[in-house]
Amino acid sequence: MEVIDFSCIYMIWLRDTIRYFREKSQLYGSIARPVLWLFVLGMGLRGSYQHTGDFSYTQFIFPGIVAMTIIFTSIQSAISIIWDREFGFLKEILVAPVPRTSIAIGKGLAGTTLSLIQGSIILLLSPLVEVHFPVVHLLPILLVMGVLSFTLTGIGIVIASRMASFQGFGTIMNFVIMPMWFLSGAMFPPTGVPGWLNVLIRGNPLTYGVDLLRWLILGFSYYTPWFGLILLMMFGFVVTSAAIFFFNRGEY
Amino acid sequence: MTMTEEAIVVNGLTKDFKGFIAVDGVSFQVKMGENFGFLGPNGAGKTTTVKMLCTLLRPSGGNAQVAGYDIVRDQSQVRKSIGIIFQEPSLDDRLTARENLRFHGIIYKVPGKELPARINRSLEWMELEDRADDLVRNFSGGMKRRLEIARGLLHLPKILFLDEPTLGLDPQTRNRIWEYLLRLRQDANVTLFLTTHYMDEAEHCDRIAIIDHGKIIALDTPQELKAQMRGDLVDLQTGDDALTEKELVAKHGIMVRGDSQGLHFEVPNGAEFIPKLVRELTADVIAVSTRRPTLDDVFLKLTGREIRNGSLSGRDRMRNRLQRIGRRWR
Numbered sequence: 207m208e209v210i211d212f213s214c215i216y217m218i219w220l221r222d223t224i225r226y227f228r229e230k231s232q233l234y235g236s237i238a239r240p241v242l243w244l245f246v247l248g249m250g251l252r253g254s255y256q257h258t259g260d261f262s263y264t265q266f267i268f269p270g271i272v273a274m275t276i277i278f279t280s281i282q283s284a285i286s287i288i289w290d291r292e293f294g295f296l297k298e299i300l301v302a303p304v305p306r307t308s309i310a311i312g313k314g315l316a317g318t319t320l321s322l323i324q325g326s327i328i329l330l331l332s333p334l335v336e337v338h339f340p341v342v343h344l345l346p347i348l349l350v351m352g353v354l355s356f357t358l359t360g361i362g363i364v365i366a367s368r369m370a371s372f373q374g375f376g377t378i379m380n381f382v383i384m385p386m387w388f389l390s391g392a393m394f395p396p397t398g399v400p401g402w403l404n405v406l407i408r409g410n411p412l413t414y415g416v417d418l419l420r421w422l423i424l425g426f427s428y429y430t431p432w433f434g435l436i437l438l439m440m441f442g443f444v445v446t447s448a449a450i451f452f453f454n455r456g457e458y
Numbered sequence: 459m460t461m462t463e464e465a466i467v468v469n470g471l472t473k474d475f476k477g478f479i480a481v482d483g484v485s486f487q488v489k490m491g492e493n494f495g496f497l498g499p500n501g502a503g504k505t506t507t508v509k510m511l512c513t514l515l516r517p518s519g520g521n522a523q524v525a526g527y528d529i530v531r532d533q534s535q536v537r538k539s540i541g542i543i544f545q546e547p548s549l550d551d552r553l554t555a556r557e558n559l560r561f562h563g564i565i566y567k568v569p570g571k572e573l574p575a576r577i578n579r580s581l582e583w584m585e586l587e588d589r590a591d592d593l594v595r596n597f598s599g600g601m602k603r604r605l606e607i608a609r610g611l612l613h614l615p616k617i618l619f620l621d622e623p624t625l626g627l628d629p630q631t632r633n634r635i636w637e638y639l640l641r642l643r644q645d646a647n648v649t650l651f652l653t654t655h656y657m658d659e660a661e662h663c664d665r666i667a668i669i670d671h672g673k674i675i676a677l678d679t680p681q682e683l684k685a686q687m688r689g690d691l692v693d694l695q696t697g698d699d700a701l702t703e704k705e706l707v708a709k710h711g712i713m714v715r716g717d718s719q720g721l722h723f724e725v726p727n728g729a730e731f732i733p734k735l736v737r738e739l740t741a742d743v744i745a746v747s748t749r750r751p752t753l754d755d756v757f758l759k760l761t762g763r764e765i766r767n768g769s770l771s772g773r774d775r776m777r778n779r780l781q782r783i784g785r786r787w788r
Contacts, residue, residue, distance in 0.1 A: 214564075217565045224553065293551070294548035
């Protein structure tokens with residue numbers, strides 16, 4: 207049995223995509239959250255914000271909000287594995303004569319596709335917060351978003367493979383997703399924070415994804431972009447391998 | 459593949475869950491085209507056996523060939539040759555019936571040109587054509603089951619495994635599912651391997667293996683199994699059951715079983731025995747009846763217990779509750 211089975215990857219991808227467009231409430235909900243952050247929190251904190259450079263707070267957090275959309279969409283997409291296990295559909299896929307690695311890859315590509323769609327919708331809002339980036343940056347932005355999405359979906363697959371039931375989901379949100387997101391430098395500049403916080407931010411791979419997006423969207427960054435890109439790709443590779451390993455090993 | 463007369467060959471199959479032996483060295487064979495039933499109470503090892511035969515669980519001991527392929531060495535070939543209908547639902551209820559079938563066809567490599575025709579035929583077999591494009595979440599329990607059977611047949615498997623195919627369905631729906639299954643044997647030329655704890659369903663099978671505590675305790679046609687009983691069963695209630703029991707044992711040497719419903723025993727010919735019995739007994743006869751033995755009686759005789767019908771274990775109840783909560787959340 208070969209490891210890459212294109213019809214299996216296609217089927218997993220197609221199913222998730224169909225479901226995504228069918229579930230309108232989920233679609234609207236995942237757009238409403240970043241909009242709320244951007245306009246309500248962003249506008250609210252604007253005044254009390256000691257800005258760096260020439261950017262207002264809403265402008266500053268815009269790349270971070272794009273990253274946030276990707277984080278939640280990717281993780282949510284991968285976590286659907288737990289739903290499928292709880293409701294039995296996973297069994298139908300797992301008894302089919304297809305390699306599990308292909309199932310995991312299909313899931314990863316589905317999460318990436320949906321995250322890219324969601325992230326692009328937020329990207330379209332950029333004129334509303336007076337963020338203007340060169341058109342030629344669009345493709346690199348989408349590429350960084352894609353790498354970030356694939357990596358985060360991988361993290362989600364690892365979590366879903368290790369989690370016995372849905373009850374641990376809250377724990378995962380509180381102890382993995384939220385810290386990762388807060389410590390990514392998305393909501394506040396990673397400069398001028400206490401040393402211990404700086405260490406945590408620098409150790410978070412997501413930081414470099416957010417920083418890359420900031421570089422491409424706003425034109426400034428805290429870290430060397432190329433260094434960030436290499437780090438992010440390496441992290442993505444490790445996560446993807448882990449996702450495939452744990453999904454193959456999982457008992458369902 | 460090699461042509462075999464036997465659809466399934468099982469030798470000493472064993473599953474040991476860290477000290478708990480769920481399946482304990484079972485051996486049997488199922489012929490091509492046969493309708494073979496696994497009958498036993500909850501926890502007897504039926505599902506574990508099915509999971510091993512479907513390559514979902516690795517056996518701890520013994521071996522088995524399904525459609526001529528070894529269940530450990532040729533997993534992929536086994537999977538291509540079988541269709542599976544699980545005990546718990548395994549449909550995507552956010553998709554339509556047709557979409558569920560289409561995805562199954564893609565993942566099982568049904569040629570794209572053939573797929574639409576096969577989907578239609580599967581739907582026709584299960585009489586679901588007019589609901590093909592409805593979301594599965596709006597289906598009744600019986601329709602979902604039929605759709606699962608249609609899906610299991612889509613890639614034209616040689617053997618269809620059904621684990622408790624009518625669990626949780628009402629009696630009318632159960633009967634209908636059985637009409638479909640029996641019709642299928644002719645139309646789709648498929649071997650059926652099913653598990654059940656309903657005695658009346660086991661009667662539909664060509665042969666039945668009765669399984670209890672992980673072991674096969676009897677294997678034969680329903681007729682032969684019932685013929686193991688000495689003849690007819692008599693249920694008797696009298697004014698003094700204890701005295702009557704003594705008299706029956708002394709005069710006729712009959713094994714009598716007593717419970718709150720009265721006395722129960724086997725005799726070669728119930729209709730002739732009853733008038734004699736009424737004349738002989740000291741105690742007053744309150745009620746007496748005779749009937750042909752059922753598989754229930756066979757099971758009772760073999761194990762000393764009755765198969766509990768329809769009672770859910772704590773874990774099942776928990777899962778059901780979880781699924782209801784889950785549905786609200788989604």
